[in-house]
Amino acid sequence: MTQRDRTAQLKFVSGLLVSGILVVVEVNFALAQSNIEPDRTLGSQRSIVQPNVILNGIPSDRISGGARRGINLFHSFREFNIDEGRGAYFTNPSGVENILSRVTGTNHSNILGTLGVLGNANLFLINPNGIIFGQNASLDVKGSLSRQQLMRFNLAIAVFSAQQSQNAPPL
Known part of the structure; x- marks a missing residue:
């Protein structure tokens, strides 16, 4: 695997991690509201x-x-x-x-x-x-x-x- 491939994988994994954090924050905000x-x-x-x-x-x-x-x-x-x-x-x-x-x-x-x-x-x-x-x-x-x-x-x-x-x- 080349350095370029590793960098691309790292960016992809970082993007997934940030997306996951945003989803968790949004879910917690939704749970904190009355229905x-x-x-x-x-x-x-x-x-x-x-x-x-x-x-x-x-x-x-x-x-x-x-x-x-x-x-x-x-x-x-x-x-x-x-x-x-x-x-x-x-x-x-x-x-x-x-x-x-x-x-x-x-x-x-x-x-x-x-x-x-x-x-x-x-x-x-x-x-x-x-x-x-x-x-x-x-x-x-x-x-x-x-x-x-x-x-x-x-x-x-x-x-x-x-x-x-x-x-x-x-x-």
């Missing part, structure tokens, strides 16, 4: 998740948008998980007293970090597959929190269901 994924059931009034915002001193996902009906604001997610050391905060528009959130996917929710509301609204979170709060989970809610393993809320104005239904819209 909050809005579904499409609310159409143009869907939830909007802004990742990697510092809220109350921790890297968080800010959740805005949703479907407003009077004093109620509805959010709908396919997945809703908060990793340890991170937060997820719902915005609280003026006049909203209740934030009702559902998970329509097939997985339970893991709340390992901070779940909060940026305001005084009450927060309702339903997931028929379950909600698990880890030992280091915390709440930053000035109103009340209700978490339920329910299929739906029956409200005077509508039924807010976490089950996919072909017969009736979920809100």
Whole structure:
């Protein structure tokens, strides 16, 4: 093997090593983010998740948008998980007293970090597959929190269901 061949091999191996390091860094960054994924059931009034915002001193996902009906604001997610050391905060528009959130996917929710509301609204979170709060989970809610393993809320104005239904819209 010539010196030129060895140099070419060294460059190739170095390139693979650097690529491997970049992939590992990118995978670790992806693992450090919470998995909050809005579904499409609310159409143009869907939830909007802004990742990697510092809220109350921790890297968080800010959740805005949703479907407003009077004093109620509805959010709908396919997945809703908060990793340890991170937060997820719902915005609280003026006049909203209740934030009702559902998970329509097939997985339970893991709340390992901070779940909060940026305001005084009450927060309702339903997931028929379950909600698990880890030992280091915390709440930053000035109103009340209700978490339920329910299929739906029956409200005077509508039924807010976490089950996919072909017969009736979920809100």
